[in-house]
Amino acid sequence: MKNWLKGRKRARLLSLIQGTTVDDIDPLCGLVRVAQRKTECTVAPVAMEDNDHDAHSSSDDQDSTPPSPGPARLHHHEAEQDQDKEYVGFATLPNQVHRKSVKKGFDFTLMVAGESGLGKSTLVNSLFLTDLYKDRKLLNAEERITQTVEITKHTVDIEEKGVKLKLTIVDTPGFGDAVNNTECWKSVADYIDQQFEQYFRDESGLNRKNIQDNRVHCCLYFISPFGHGLRPLDVEFMKALHEKVNIVPILAKADTLTPNEVKKKKFKIREEIEQYGIKIYQFPDCDSDEDEDFKQQDQELKDSIPFAVIGSNTVVEAKGKRVRGRLYPWGIVEVENSAHCDFVKLRNMLVRTHMQDLKDVTRETHYENYRAHCIQSMTRMVVKERNRNKLTRESGTDFPIPVIPGANDTETEKLIREKDEEVQRPHLECEPEHTYGLKQDEHSSLELHSALGPDPDPETS
Numbered sequence: 001m002k003n004w005l006k007g008r009k010r011a012r013l014l015s016l017i018q019g020t021t022v023d024d025i026d027p028l029c030g031l032v033r034v035a036q037r038k039t040e041c042t043v044a045p046v047a048m049e050d051n052d053h054d055a056h057s058s059s060d061d062q063d064s065t066p067p068s069p070g071p072a073r074l075h076h077h078e079a080e081q082d083q084d085k086e087y088v089g090f091a092t093l094p095n096q097v098h099r100k101s102v103k104k105g106f107d108f109t110l111m112v113a114g115e116s117g118l119g120k121s122t123l124v125n126s127l128f129l130t131d132l133y134k135d136r137k138l139l140n141a142e143e144r145i146t147q148t149v150e151i152t153k154h155t156v157d158i159e160e161k162g163v164k165l166k167l168t169i170v171d172t173p174g175f176g177d178a179v180n181n182t183e184c185w186k187s188v189a190d191y192i193d194q195q196f197e198q199y200f201r202d203e204s205g206l207n208r209k210n211i212q213d214n215r216v217h218c219c220l221y222f223i224s225p226f227g228h229g230l231r232p233l234d235v236e237f238m239k240a241l242h243e244k245v246n247i248v249p250i251l252a253k254a255d256t257l258t259p260n261e262v263k264k265k266k267f268k269i270r271e272e273i274e275q276y277g278i279k280i281y282q283f284p285d286c287d288s289d290e291d292e293d294f295k296q297q298d299q300e301l302k303d304s305i306p307f308a309v310i311g312s313n314t315v316v317e318a319k320g321k322r323v324r325g326r327l328y329p330w331g332i333v334e335v336e337n338s339a340h341c342d343f344v345k346l347r348n349m350l351v352r353t354h355m356q357d358l359k360d361v362t363r364e365t366h367y368e369n370y371r372a373h374c375i376q377s378m379t380r381m382v383v384k385e386r387n388r389n390k391l392t393r394e395s396g397t398d399f400p401i402p403v404i405p406g407a408n409d410t411e412t413e414k415l416i417r418e419k420d421e422e423v424q425r426p427h428l429e430c431e432p433e434h435t436y437g438l439k440q441d442e443h444s445s446l447e448l449h450s451a452l453g454p455d456p457d458p459e460t461s
């Protein structure tokens with residue numbers, strides 16, 4: 001009976017714990033959602049099979065007096081014991097994963113790219129409520145002409161409800177600022193490749209325990225609100241990087257456009273992305289068994305691309321409330337108001353719903369591509385080298401062999417011996433000629449030695 005109670009209580013406790021974890025850990029939504037669903041499937045049949053007993057057990061759970069053992073109860077007891085035996089306990093696996101992940105902490109690397117002045121730093125600060133650009137030096141127009149694309153990295157440790165996140169922001173100052181912007185995406189692409197290379201080296205090395213993952217998980221690409229759709233530079237950048245990183249297009253400074261203009265621009269940009277074959281980050285399809293609300297939210301998210309955003313680091317007063325926004329003579333635009341812009345959608349997507357997916361796609365698709373290329377070219381190099389060695393061995397051209405016509409190995413050895421004997425013979429008479437002769441002989445002997453390859457033991461010769 002005690003055992004049975006323990007089993008039931010444990011099952012109840014489990015679902016209770018799981019319920020709270022879901023609410024508590026928002027950034028882990030995806031993981032915990034799945035975890036919860038799977039646990040319910042495993043635990044629920046135990047609770048549902050015997051409704052009668054369930055009623056008893058709930059009262060049992062509340063008052064600690066054990067139920068009196070009658071014949072019917074004994075029967076139930078046995079049945080429950082059988083069920084308890086079937087409960088192995090792997091339903092707790094999601095909890096174990098969850099606990100371990102929270103303990104370890106999370107990391108996320110976000111890249112922002114686009115012309116300067118489009119509001120990248122303002123948006124990043126608004127997204128994570130930090131000031132990541134304290135020490136930024138703004139260049140004047142003249143300096144910007146000659147400036148090359150730089151890559152800068154800022155890292156902050158954020159903690160929320162006990163969950164730690166190491167956030168790295170990679171910025172690309174100077175991108176698109178020069179008069180000639182040909183291939184200015186190259187240094188960005190190189191940076192992404194370098195991070196993959198570093199990771200590849202680390203995971204192929206001996207100490208794989210504390211690998212620092214600096215791979216870029218997402219790139220927010222800022223599109224100017226003032227052009228007609230994409231600019232050639234935007235197309236070039238996205239095409240060059242779409243197979244290396246998850247690109248999320250952003251329509252910058254949406255407050256400079258009317259709602260109708262935003263709609264039209266979004267449509268045009270989506271059309272051009274399709275037309276130029278740009279592969280931006282694809283949101284995963286939601287499961288068919290998801291509830292309607294979730295499905296609708298997911299569709300809205302997909303239709304929002306490119307996210308039209310407004311950034312601001314100032315708090316203003318609107319309708320008696322203090323909000324993050326931009327104050328204009330005609331009114332206030334609120335950053336976190338969904339009727340004004342897609343800021344909240346973007347933040348939810350990045351942090352609450354798709355952070356893990358962005359990391360998964362980086363690992364499973366972009367990094368795998370890089371790794372496959374690397375291994376392919378390494379294999380090609382090894383095969384080439386092996387073929388070269390084989391050829392060398394077959395043709396025997398590892399070292400320069402003077403061709404001795406008709407001479408086989410024994411003849412060569414005989415020749416060497418004769419020459420050595422000649423060298424060692426005492427040549428006391430006619431010293432000058434002999435010295436000359438000796439030098440000549442030494443030379444030929446050396447030549448022959450080298451023809452036979454390096455002496456395995458110079459001491460013995």
Ligand code: GDP
Nearest residue numbers: 116117118119120121122253254255309310311
């Ligand atoms: P970055 O060079 O791309 O990092 O751009 P900054 O974040 O430094 O912003 C450049 C200027 O644009 C600053 O004066 C910001 O106040 C302003 N700004 C930033 N975001 C917005 C926005 O959403 N709307 C408007 N109208 N201005 C913005």
